[in-house]
Amino acid sequence: MKNLILTIMAFLLACCLAFLLFIATNQQALAKVHETISSFSVVDEIAEAKDVTKEKSENPIKAATKEERNKEPYNAENYKPIAKLTTHDLKDDEIGKANLPPFSNALKKAQTVVDKDNNDSNAYNDYGIDTTCQGAHYYIFTFENKSKPNTYYRVTVDEDNKANVFDKSYQIKQQNDKPNISPQESEVIAQKYAIDELGQNAVLKDVKESKDGMFYTFHEYKKEKDYKVVVNETGDVIRQPALD
Secondary structure (H helix, E strand, O other), X not given: OHHHHHHHHHHHHHHHHHHHHXXXXXXXXXXXXXXXXXXXXXXXXXXXXXXXXXXXXXXXXHHHHHHHHHOOOXXXXXXXXXXXXOOOOOOOHHHHHHHOOOHHHHHHHHHHHHHHHHOOOOOEEEEXXXXXXXXXXXXXXXXXXXXOOOOXXXXXXXXXXXXXXXXXXXXXXXXXXXXXXXHHHHHHHXXXXXXXXXXXXXXXXXXXXXXXXXXXXXXXXXXXEEEEEEEOOOOOEEEEXXXX
């Protein structure tokens, strides 16, 4: 009887020991699983943080790249808007750029012609794009005339990258209190300049509004030459290029 009781107690102790070992073993496993899950969570958080940081760092670069593509890096710093004010707002400006030589090539050509004209280094100012009456596109570039302070060269570059100086001493007119002139007076002024340039046979070919005033085109049929001029509302004259 005593041996039976000892056997039963030994069996119960063995069961308790097995149960304790089972719990201890499973706690280690559970802890390991918990640790693994936690490590995955940390990795995910780090990866997510890296993605957010990367996205934030890339967005300004993408924005800057887009801005660089869209802006016009063609005018000098603190430029005077000369070419831009004396050219028209072209609806097909992108088509014009596609038909013209690359900007850098055209600017280099214009710069070379201008510097050769007065044997000096003339600072670039601004540019514009316009069309002839026949629809051919051309650039207008302006440069500070170093030989004549406060005046500007104006140069055209056509679709064949041919440069031509059409004004060597353009002056920016200061706005004043001069009264506005009538359309009739404007045409008379334009006609006078056209006759001085083309002779008595100059005929008015076209007239339209521009950003700077009334834009006149005169033609001399014997010489087959055009003369273009803008007369602003106060009667000041701005000569325009006449490409062949």
